[in-house]
Amino acid sequence: MKQVLVIGASGGIGSAMVSALEARGARVTGLSRSGDGLDVTDEASVEAHLGALEGPFDALLVLTGALEIDGAEPEKTVKAITAKAMADQFAVNAIGPALILRHAPRLLPREGRSVCAVLTARVGSIGDNRIGGWTSYRAAKAAANQIVHTTAIELARTHSEAVMIALHPGTVATPFTEKYLGRHPSVPPEEAAQNMLEVLDTLTPAQTGGFYDYAGKEIVW
Template sequence: MQALILGASGGIGAAMAARLEGQGVAVTGLSRSRDGLDLTQADTVADHAARLAGHSFDLIVNTTGALVIDGRQPEKSMDAVDADAMAAQFALNATGVALAIRHFGPLLARDRRAVLASLSARVGSIGDNDLGGWVAYRAAKAAQNQIIRTASIEYRRRNRQSILVALHPGTVATSLSAKYASRHPTITPDHSAEALLAVIDRLTPEDSGSFWDWKGARVPW
């Protein structure tokens, strides 16, 4: 089995890579800090995918993402919406995921079960939004969910055993959530990675195009 982890130097990505390697999986890890993979720069995505031509991955997981970009904190109200901050959120958390699927998706195995999963966030659920705020991050994650849903339809035509899903990793004790985690129970990156891999293992092709949390429950769009 071969797996590709995007964002492999981050908390969840590193933990997921370590767990897969412990299971005897051949893991390829890419990240911005170690390899120069930047999902907001299309040329770096295309270049890294080209270097992996010939691989046939059973699992591709995108663990990249950011809540705070360039120091811009999540909005508390619509009055705080900023066009540049929103564009930055979409560039990484939505457009970047589309680029990852465009360039790395073709490396998924086509003759057997193959999973492409991307870390979304529960706050990206439109149906589960009862609090408001965090406009740009919510919207970018909701866009990511639509991208994954749309891609799943196309990939079903390429391989009926393909599975493309969005995953909510929980409130994980990483730098991304440190400032905002005090009001929510947190889990460690290793706990999240273990739980997410268990969810992935249970998925079937009928689940492609859906959204799941780390506990194995479906999240409403």
């Protein structure tokens, strides 16, 4: 990966990823809300920022996301669902990535290997759900997985060597997760970035449209 576009470059994972890529000698173009005013929940903002880019980029990494929005914590039970909290989750975690991926066919090269990864989460897996809870976040991430899978199918028609996946980064110790770590093992952002890069390095076009974790293991939908 020599020319890389990182969306969400100022976040905990995003900034670590930018540093890891630059340490490899990659030329990184980073966009974020705090650094550039990119608001993935605003269609006009996405169009303005990504429309101004020419590319091609041999990697597009969508590292945006939110677990708690406007003080709304993940629901412990379905009885706690509110329309606003669920809509906010979809706006950030599903619609935002979809608006970004609209630009993928133009920004990725038609010839040669390219990689596109969208951060989702293992809790977005329907088959892996054993304990319930977190309905809005789970549903938004499941929707993001479908968006990635569908886009990958379409992209393969014109970009035969492109690899587009949904990627679970593991539990990463950032402000994003600090209230919810509990007894779950976590890794610092720098380690998570290296783990994800190792996965991205080994992907093949045969894996496009898949859902993988930070160790390169496929996750059930």
